[in-house]
Amino acid sequence: MVHQTDMLAPPEAASFYITPEYADKLANKTIPWVRQKLDTDNLGDRLFATSRVQEADPDDILQRNKYRTIILGALMIRAGARIKAADLQHLRDLVPQINCTSRRMLFDHGFRTPGKVQFLAALDYYQPGVPRSFQEPSCFMCGKIEDDIGHTPLQCKKCKVATYCGKVSRMDTS
Numbered sequence: 001m002v003h004q005t006d007m008l009a010p011p012e013a014a015s016f017y018i019t020p021e022y023a024d025k026l027a028n029k030t031i032p033w034v035r036q037k038l039d040t041d042n043l044g045d046r047l048f049a050t051s052r053v054q055e056a057d058p059d060d061i062l063q064r065n066k067y068r069t070i071i072l073g074a075l076m077i078r079a080g081a082r083i084k085a086a087d088l089q090h091l092r093d094l095v096p097q098i099n100c101t102s103r104r105m106l107f108d109h110g111f112r113t114p115g116k117v118q119f120l121a122a123l124d125y126y127q128p129g130v131p132r133s134f135q136e137p138s139c140f141m142c143g144k145i146e147d148d149i150g151h152t153p154l155q156c157k158k159c160k161v162a163t164y165c166g167k168v169s170r171m172d173t174s
Contacts, residue, residue: 010064031079031131038081047072048087066094067110077122080131092123114162117143139165 009017016022021135038044051069073091076083083091099110111119121143122132137153138145140162146152153163 017067021118023115027131033074033082035129035131038076038079044076044081045084045087048084052090063098063110067098070098071092074119074122074134077126077132078134080127080129082128083126088123088126092120092125095120113137114140114143117141118145119143121145137163141165 038047044064048069051065051072054060054065055069056074057065058082070091073083095111095116098116100108100113100116102113117140118134121138122134124150125132127143133145137155138146139149139153140156142165144153144165149165151166153165156162156164
């Protein structure tokens with residue numbers, strides 16, 4: 001489940017990510033396999049428990065352990081793995097504690113604004129057994145994807161990068 005836009009991936013890997021064969025393997029083999037592993041013997045629950053213990057590290061001034069718990073939650077949502085209600089709530093509670101900016105972030109040091117709203121929308125729309133893509137376009141303001149709003153988010157005509165669901169006004173990009 002490597003991100004298809006991984007900038008460090010070699011060109012042959014990046015070109016493979018856009019093939020129908022990769023999409024089929026991801027949807028029908030890789031994601032179900034990961035979900036099955038996380039759901040078997042409560043592995044996902046145990047990973048959350050371990051991650052939550054590490055959050056209490058007093059030396060973690062950059063809150064990397066809390067951010068890693070969020071990344072674990074995103075992986076489990078991506079796979080459609082089971083997440084306990086208490087862990088979902090914990091993820092919601094962690095989000096405001098993590099650094100967020102509209103600019104580029106250092107590795108493992110917080111959210112970019114679109115990623116934060118996308119993660120919060122993923123928590124809101126989470127369903128066990130239903131994988132959620134973090135790779136398709138999502139609204140930069142509310143984080144919703146096509147499955148949530150019933151149509152592909154609209155691309156900003158000015159920057160050609162940001163996308164919007166149409167229910168919120170576009171950000172001032174001037």
